[in-house]
Amino acid sequence: MKALYSLFLVFALAALALVGAGAMGMEKAFGLYIPFLAVAVFVVGFCMRVVDWGRSAVPFCIPTTCGQQESLPWIKQSTIENPSTTGGVVMRMLLEVLLFRSLFRNTKVDLHEGTKVTYSSSKWLWLGALAFHYSFLTIVLRHMRFFTEPVPGIIAGIEAMDSMLQIGAPTLYLTDIVFVAAVTYLFVRRVVVPQIRYISLVQDYFPLFLILGIAFSGIFMRYFAKVDIISVKQLAMGLVTFSWVVPEGIGVMFYIHMFLVSVLLAYFPLSKLMHMGGVFLSPTRNMNCASRKFRHINPWKFENVHYHTYEEYEDEFREKMVEKDLPVDKPLAEGAE
Numbered sequence: 001m002k003a004l005y006s007l008f009l010v011f012a013l014a015a016l017a018l019v020g021a022g023a024m025g026m027e028k029a030f031g032l033y034i035p036f037l038a039v040a041v042f043v044v045g046f047c048m049r050v051v052d053w054g055r056s057a058v059p060f061c062i063p064t065t066c067g068q069q070e071s072l073p074w075i076k077q078s079t080i081e082n083p084s085t086t087g088g089v090v091m092r093m094l095l096e097v098l099l100f101r102s103l104f105r106n107t108k109v110d111l112h113e114g115t116k117v118t119y120s121s122s123k124w125l126w127l128g129a130l131a132f133h134y135s136f137l138t139i140v141l142r143h144m145r146f147f148t149e150p151v152p153g154i155i156a157g158i159e160a161m162d163s164m165l166q167i168g169a170p171t172l173y174l175t176d177i178v179f180v181a182a183v184t185y186l187f188v189r190r191v192v193v194p195q196i197r198y199i200s201l202v203q204d205y206f207p208l209f210l211i212l213g214i215a216f217s218g219i220f221m222r223y224f225a226k227v228d229i230i231s232v233k234q235l236a237m238g239l240v241t242f243s244w245v246v247p248e249g250i251g252v253m254f255y256i257h258m259f260l261v262s263v264l265l266a267y268f269p270l271s272k273l274m275h276m277g278g279v280f281l282s283p284t285r286n287m288n289c290a291s292r293k294f295r296h297i298n299p300w301k302f303e304n305v306h307y308h309t310y311e312e313y314e315d316e317f318r319e320k321m322v323e324k325d326l327p328v329d330k331p332l333a334e335g336a337e
Contacts, residue, residue, distance in 0.1 A: 002201060002204075003191065005202055006205035013210075013259065013260060013263055014217075014256050021259075022252040022255075027246045027250075027255065028246050031235055031246050031250070031255055031258060032244045032246065034258075034259060034262050036239065037262075037266075038265040045268070048269070054281060059296075061289065062287065063082075063287040063288065064285065065081065065289055067082040069082045070290075070293070079091075080092050083289065084288050084290050086288065088288065089286060092285065093280070093285060100126055103125065106122045107122055125189065128185045128186055129186070131179075131182040132182035132186060138158060138162055139175050139176075141155060142158060142159050142173070145233075149233075149237060170223065180212070183211055183215065186208060187205070187208045187212075190208075204272070207271060207272075210264055210267070214257065217253060217256050217257040221253050221254060221257060227251050227253065228247070228250060228251075232250060235247060311329075314329060314330065318330065
């Protein structure tokens with residue numbers, strides 16, 4: 001039901017653009033005003049989330065460690081998995097951001113013969129996530145040709161590499177196929193795996209369906225409902241130069257595609273998609289592990305704040321702890337039972 005509800009929301013958004021830009025003739029709203037507002041919400045919301053995270057206090061040394069920490073000189077340290085220097089942290093962050101290193105080490109848990117627990121490697125999720133993110137990045141970079149004049153050589157080179165296995169006309173881009181396959185895999189995984197399906201919420205399905213809607217509407221425009229590319233570029237260049245104009249004859253499918261992209265941009269800062277910025281501010285990743293070299297003192301330990309010590313805790317709950325056979329430092333007083 002959660003997946004169906006998310007799918008219904010995406011269809012409703014597409015229908016809204018179809019009626020608004022098609023039947024009601026609101027091309028300016030769906031081609032200019034809504035995209036501009038969505039970009040503003042994305043930029044402001046993204047910055048606010050990052051600033052809010054950056055202002056959060058990190059009083060403890062809590063990096064994730066997966067290797068030998070720096071200790072005695074004759075013990076070899078894992079400088080990337082458990083870095084103690086800034087260079088090691090930078091290298092670990094690069095591997096995390098560019099290659100999803102922690103996801104590569106992902107394992108799955110299975111039950112055999114009822115109670116036997118086994119752990120095994122699970123690389124499909126890592127491969128699907130890597131394919132999705134890099135194909136998405138390539139598609140975004142390819143679309144930059146609509147917002148630049150002349151088109152930079154690097155964007156033209158990316159487009160040429162993406163279409164090197166040209167099949168027919170118009171050109172078939174490799175990332176279109178990889179992108180749809182990767183998103184479909186991520187959705188099927190959430191539906192098929194019982195553990196993942198149990199914890200999945202509407203906000204997990206909605207971005208997947210929204211991204212699929214953007215992909216299918218773009219592919220449909222390219223190969224079936226042909227759109228005037230010159231008019232599309234004129235509209236896009238008008239958006240970035242603030243000389244807003246809506247050319248004639250673009251077609252309603254373009255406005256559906258543009259509206260879904262606008263919804264994704266506006267939804268981005270409010271969703272789990274913000275992990276794109278959050279990964280750089282995660283203290284489990286961006287801190288070096290120097291807990292043996294330096295003493296980390298909690299800056300929140302104020303002198304005028306009363307702390308509930310363990311002795312006070314035990315005095316308060318000693319009877320209940322003894323009743324549950326929990327160990328206590330002091331025995332119950334005679335007659336307390």
